[in-house]
Amino acid sequence: MSAVALCGLDANAAAAAPSSSASSTASAPSGDWPVVGHDTQGTRFSPLDQIDARNVGTLKLAFSFPTGLDKGHEAAPLVIGDTMYVVMPYPNTVYAFDLRQPNATVKWKFDPKPSASAQGVACCDLVNRGAAYADGRLFINTLDTQTIALDAATGRELWRTKLGDISRGETVTMAPLAVNGKVLVGNSGGELGVRGWLAALDAATGQVAWRAYSTGPDSEVLIGPSFKPFYANDRGKDLGVSSWPGTAWKLGGGNAWGFVSYDPALDLIFYGTGNPGPWNPEQRPGANKWTSGVFARKPATGEAVWYYQWSPHDLHDYDGVNENILIDLAIGGRERPVIVHPDRNGYVYVLDRETGQVLSADAFVPITTSTGVDLETGALKYNPLKDLRSGETTRNICPASPGGKDWQPSAWSPRTKLLYIPHQNLCEDAGPYQVSYIAGTPYVGVDTKMYAGPGGHRGEFTAWDPVARKKAWALKENFPVWSGALATAGDVVFYGTMDGVFKAVDAKTGAALWQFKTSSGVIGQPISYRGPDGKQYVAVLAGVGGWAGAIVSSPIDPQDSTAALGFVNAMKDLPLATKKGGTLYVFSLP
Amino acid sequence: MSSACPERRSLAVVAVALAALLATPCAFAQRTLRVCAEPDNLPLSNEHEAGFENRIARVVADELQATLVYEWRLQRRGFVRKTIGADLCDVWIGVPAGLDRVLTTRPYYRSGYVFLNRADAREPLTSFADPRLARLRVGVQLIGDDLAASPPGLALARAGATENVVGYPVWGEGSAAERISADLAAGRLDAALVWGPQAGYFVDHAPVPLAVVRAVAPTGFEVPFEFAIAMGVRQGDADLRRELDAALERRARDIDAILDAFHVPRLAAGATTASAASQEERQP
Numbered sequence: 112m113s114a115v116a117l118c119g120l121d122a123n124a125a126a127a128a129p130s131s132s133a134s135s136t137a138s139a140p141s142g143d144w145p146v147v148g149h150d151t152q153g154t155r156f157s158p159l160d161q162i163d164a165r166n167v168g169t170l171k172l173a174f175s176f177p178t179g180l181d182k183g184h185e186a187a188p189l190v191i192g193d194t195m196y197v198v199m200p201y202p203n204t205v206y207a208f209d210l211r212q213p214n215a216t217v218k219w220k221f222d223p224k225p226s227a228s229a230q231g232v233a234c235c236d237l238v239n240r241g242a243a244y245a246d247g248r249l250f251i252n253t254l255d256t257q258t259i260a261l262d263a264a265t266g267r268e269l270w271r272t273k274l275g276d277i278s279r280g281e282t283v284t285m286a287p288l289a290v291n292g293k294v295l296v297g298n299s300g301g302e303l304g305v306r307g308w309l310a311a312l313d314a315a316t317g318q319v320a321w322r323a324y325s326t327g328p329d330s331e332v333l334i335g336p337s338f339k340p341f342y343a344n345d346r347g348k349d350l351g352v353s354s355w356p357g358t359a360w361k362l363g364g365g366n367a368w369g370f371v372s373y374d375p376a377l378d379l380i381f382y383g384t385g386n387p388g389p390w391n392p393e394q395r396p397g398a399n400k401w402t403s404g405v406f407a408r409k410p411a412t413g414e415a416v417w418y419y420q421w422s423p424h425d426l427h428d429y430d431g432v433n434e435n436i437l438i439d440l441a442i443g444g445r446e447r448p449v450i451v452h453p454d455r456n457g458y459v460y461v462l463d464r465e466t467g468q469v470l471s472a473d474a475f476v477p478i479t480t481s482t483g484v485d486l487e488t489g490a491l492k493y494n495p496l497k498d499l500r501s502g503e504t505t506r507n508i509c510p511a512s513p514g515g516k517d518w519q520p521s522a523w524s525p526r527t528k529l530l531y532i533p534h535q536n537l538c539e540d541a542g543p544y545q546v547s548y549i550a551g552t553p554y555v556g557v558d559t560k561m562y563a564g565p566g567g568h569r570g571e572f573t574a575w576d577p578v579a580r581k582k583a584w585a586l587k588e589n590f591p592v593w594s595g596a597l598a599t600a601g602d603v604v605f606y607g608t609m610d611g612v613f614k615a616v617d618a619k620t621g622a623a624l625w626q627f628k629t630s631s632g633v634i635g636q637p638i639s640y641r642g643p644d645g646k647q648y649v650a651v652l653a654g655v656g657g658w659a660g661a662i663v664s665s666p667i668d669p670q671d672s673t674a675a676l677g678f679v680n681a682m683k684d685l686p687l688a689t690k691k692g693g694t695l696y697v698f699s700l701p
Numbered sequence: 702m703s704s705a706c707p708e709r710r711s712l713a714v715v716a717v718a719l720a721a722l723l724a725t726p727c728a729f730a731q732r733t734l735r736v737c738a739e740p741d742n743l744p745l746s747n748e749h750e751a752g753f754e755n756r757i758a759r760v761v762a763d764e765l766q767a768t769l770v771y772e773w774r775l776q777r778r779g780f781v782r783k784t785i786g787a788d789l790c791d792v793w794i795g796v797p798a799g800l801d802r803v804l805t806t807r808p809y810y811r812s813g814y815v816f817l818n819r820a821d822a823r824e825p826l827t828s829f830a831d832p833r834l835a836r837l838r839v840g841v842q843l844i845g846d847d848l849a850a851s852p853p854g855l856a857l858a859r860a861g862a863t864e865n866v867v868g869y870p871v872w873g874e875g876s877a878a879e880r881i882s883a884d885l886a887a888g889r890l891d892a893a894l895v896w897g898p899q900a901g902y903f904v905d906h907a908p909v910p911l912a913v914v915r916a917v918a919p920t921g922f923e924v925p926f927e928f929a930i931a932m933g934v935r936q937g938d939a940d941l942r943r944e945l946d947a948a949l950e951r952r953a954r955d956i957d958a959i960l961d962a963f964h965v966p967r968l969a970a971g972a973t974t975a976s977a978a979s980q981e982e983r984q985p
Binding site for chain 1: 780796
C-alpha cells in the first residue's frame with residue numbers, strides 16, 4: 112500500500128501548507144485539488160500549465176463515469192495524490208476513483224444513507240457542493256444535516272455528527288472546509304424559518320467545538336471583545352436581537368450555505384450569511400443583522416472579528432453567501448490583503464480583509480434595485496421604486512432574486528489579475544399577490560416571474576478587473592451560467608453551460624478555444640489536477656438541476672411559470688436543450 | 702358524464718377476477734381514485750383517514766364507485782409537481798379554488814381566518830383596528846416562502862403589529878395551528894390568528910375554552926382574506942374534474958354534514974377569489 116501512504120503524504124503537505132499568497136508559483140506546484148476552491152483562499156486557480164491556449168483545442172475525453180443520479184450535480188471533485196473523491200447530490204453517495212487505473216476504477220464507494228424525508232424539505236433541488244479533506248480524512252455533509260468523516264484510503268466511516276433538524280426544514284448542501292483540525296459546516300433553510308449557523312467540528316472526533324449563529328444575542332453569535340466591525344452601524348450590543356422586531360430573530364435565517372474561505376496569515380475564516388427569513392419584509396423592519404452579510408472569525412474559537420452587511424434588510428432574497436476570494440491587490444499604490452466578492456445584489460465588492468472596509472463596489476450586471484454603495488458608510492443605496500410593498504406589480508426588478516450571481520463560484524487568476532465570474536442576467540416582475548397553498552393554509556405569495564435582462568441573454572461569463580473596477584471582457588450565454596469557473600496557469604479558463612457545453616476560453620481575451628458537448632447541462636465546479644502519469648487533467652460533473660435547472664431535473668410543468676420560485680418562467684426552453692442525469696467527465700491532452 | 706367507469710390515463714383501472722359477480726355498471730374493472738393528502742395535519746387529513754378532507758374524499762369516492770387509494774405527502778412547496786406531476790395521484794383534496802398549479806373543481810366550502818382568544822379573556826382581540834394590537838402577543842402561522850406572508854400576517858404588519866407578533870412556521874412538530882392553540886391555552890399568547898377550518902377543531906380539543914371570531918380584513922386590504930376550497934386535478938384533466946364536480950354537487954349535503962361535525966366555519970360564496978370558472982378560462 113505504498114501508493115496510498117504516498118498519497119497521504121502528498122495530501123498532508125497540500126493541506127498543511129496552502130499557499131498563503133495565491134500568486135505563488137513555486138517551482139514544483141502541487142498537482143492536487145485538495146479543497147473545493149483549490150486552496151482555502153478559494154482562488155480556483157490551478158498552477159498547472161501543461162494545457163494552454165495553444166494546445167487546449169486538442170483536449171480529449173480521458174474517462175467518464177455515469178453517476179446514475181438525476182438531481183443537480185454541483186460538487187467539485189477533490190484530488191489528493193492518486194485518488195479523486197466525488198460526493199453526489201442526494202443520497203450523497205461518495206466515490207473514490209483510483210487515478211492510476213486507465214479508466215479510473217472505483218476504489219471505494221460510501222453510502223451515508225441520509226433520511227429520505229430530507230428530500231421533501233430542501234428548498235431548491237437536492238444538491239451537494241463537495242467534500243473537504245485533511246490528514247487522510249474526507250469530510251462530507253449530507254442533505255439531512257449530518258457531517259461524516261471517512262478514512263480517505265478505505266472509505267471507512269470514522270464518525271458522524273448530526274447538526275440540525277430536518278423536520279423544521281433544516282438541511283445542509285454546502286461544502287465543508289477543513290481548517291487547523293476543525294471542519295466548518297453551515298446550514299440551509301432560511302426561507303423556512305431556520306436560524307442560520309456555522310459550526311466547527313473537531314476533525315478527529317466530530318464533536319462540535321463551537322457554533323456561531325447569524326441572529327440573536329452576542330453570546331450566541333460569538334461576538335465578544337475581539338469584534339471590531341469597520342462601520343459604526345455594526346457596533347453595539349446584541350444587534351442580532353435589536354435589529355429585529357420582537358423575537359423574529361429566532362426564525363431569522365442568515366444561513367451559512369455558501370463557501371467558507373480561510374487566510375492562514377491572518378488566521379481568519381470568511382463566510383457569507385443568507386437572506387433573512389421567513390417573514391415578509393414588512394413584518395421584519397430593521398437591518399435584520401447578521402443576515403445577508405459577511406463574517407470574519409477566528410477558526411479556533413469562532414469569535415467574530417468583523418462583519419459587513421451587503422444587503423441590510425434584504426428585500427429581494429439576495430442572500431449574502433457568495434464566495435469570498437482572498438487575494439492581495441495593489442490598491443492606492445500599496446498591496447492590500449482583500450476579499451473579492453461578486454454579490455447577488457449585483458456588485459463586485461473589494462473589502463480589506465483585515466478590517467472589513469469596503470474599498471470598492473461596482474455593478475457587474477444591470478441593477479435597478481439600488482443605485483450604488485456609499486463608500487463612506489458602506490450602506491447599499493436601495494431604490495425605493497423597486498420595493499414590493501405596494502401590492503401592485505413591480506416590474507423590471509434587476510437583478511432577479513437569484514441575483515446577479517448565485518452560489519456558482521468565480522475563479523481568480525494571479526497571472527491575468529482577472530476574476531472570472533459565471534453569472535446570470537435575469538430580471539423579474541413581482542406581484543400582484545397570488546394565492547398559493549401550504550399545509551392547510553391558503554396564503555398569498557408574491558407571484559414572481561423571471562426573464563432575461565437587458566440584451567435578451569440569460570447568462571454571462573465575465574472577466575472582471577477588480578483594480579480597474581471594470582469588465583475586461585464578457586461572453587453572453589443563452590442560459591444562466593450556473594457552473595463554477597476554473598482558471599489555470601496555462602491561461603485557459605473553463606466553465607460549463609446549462610444546455611450542456613463545457614468550454615475553454617482564453618483567459619486574456621475570452622476567445623473560444625475548445626468545447627465539449629456533455630450529456631446533461633453543467634452546473635458543477637470544474638477542477639484541474641496532475642495525474643499519477645504526470646499529465647494535467649480537467650474534471651467536471653455534468654448533471655443539470657439546482658434552483659435554475661429544476662425544470663429539467665424535477666418533473667415541473669413548464670406552464671407553471673411560478674414553480675421553483677419563479678425561475679421556471681425564465682427557463683421554459685431548457686428541457687429542449689438538455690436532459691437530466693449526472694456524469695463525471697475528465698479531459699486531458701492526447 | 703358518460704360512464705361511471707371510463708378508461709382514462711389518470712384513473713388506474715384494476716381488473717377484478719370475479720368481477721362478473723359484482724353488480725357494478727362496469728363488471729370487469731374497478732376504478733381507483735388516487736388521492737394525495739397530508740399524513741399528519743388534523744383536522745384536515747391524517748393517515749388514519751380521520752380528517753374532514755379524508756371523510757369528504759370517501760364520500761366522493763363512493764359516489765364515483767371508486768376504490769380510494771392514498772398517497773401521503775406533505776402539502777408544501779412544490780407539492781403539485783412532486784405528486785400529481787410525478788403521477789403519484791390524480792387528486793389533491795383541499796386546495797384553494799383557482800390555484801393555478803392544478804385544475805380546480807367547484808368549491809365545496811368557503812372559509813376565512815379567525816381571531817382566537819381564550820374564552821375568559823375580558824377584552825378579546827377581534828379586529829385589526831384594535832389599538833392594543835402592537836403590544837399584544839399575537840400568534841400567526843408563518844409560511845416560509847420567499848417574500849410571502851399569509852394574509853393575516855401581512856394585515857398585522859400593516860396594522861403596525863411587528864414587535865410582539867409570534868410566528869409559527871408550518872415546519873416542525875405538529876401543525877402550526879395546533880402549536881398556536883396550545884400556546885394560547887397555556888397563556889404564552891394573548892391572541893392568535895388562524896385559518897378557520899383548523900381553529901374550529903383545536904378549540905374543540907383545547908384544555909381551556911377558546912373563542913373564535915371571524916377576522917375581517919382591514920379596509921382597503923388588497924389581499925384576499927377568504928378562500929373557496931376545492932379539489933385539484935392535473936392540468937388538462939377536465940374529464941375527472943367534471944366527474945368530481947358532479948359528485949360534489951350530488952353529495953353536497955353529506956359534505957356539509959362532515960364540515961359541521963368538524964366545526965368548520967363557513968362563509969357564503971363571495972367574489973373575492975378566483976373561481977373555478979375563471980380558472981377554466983385560463984386553460985390553453
